[in-house]
Amino acid sequence: MKRLLIAVVLSVVWPAGAAPDRLHALATELRCPVCQNQTLADSNADLARDLKAEIARQIEQGRSDEQIRAFMVQRYGEFVLYEPPVRADTTVLWAGPFALLALGAGALGWRLLRLRQRPQTHTTPTPERQT
Incomplete structure (x- = not known):
């Protein structure tokens, strides 16, 4: 009961x-x-x-x-x-943010690589002449 x-x-x-x-x-x-x-x-x-x-x-x-x-x-x-559901016509919605992130990381990496490859030119200060 x-x-x-x-x-x-x-x-x-x-x-x-x-x-x-x-x-x-x-x-x-x-x-x-x-x-x-x-x-x-x-x-x-x-x-x-x-x-x-x-x-x-x-x-x-x-x-x-x-x-x-x-x-x-x-x-x-x-x-x-x-x-939205994952389908062929919604691939851009799902993959787009990751593609943009990869592009940004690639651009940053390329820029850093270019900066490292640039020849470093250092100029030494010339001593002042005393008169």
Whole structure:
């Protein structure tokens, strides 16, 4: 009897407690279409609030996280994903920062090498003549 009571309480309380966590997790994975540089969780824009409410409704309807993400992508495009998927057409987004870092390191190395190879010319000061 005690186990049945615990099971009933958990079945009622667990989904209700998990919904805000799921909502927050999904809101941190999705970009605000208005703010563009903030997640839905961080944004205070009216559209962000509406989208968070839509996510909450879909969670209550029993939709999975993947279904909710697919709904948002269908409606707003892949731009809404804060981390776009790794594919051939998104390679520049993923590899670009590393390529720029490598270019910068290469340019710095080249410059340092050129400085070391430059002949060092030191002029010694001539002593002043005393008259």
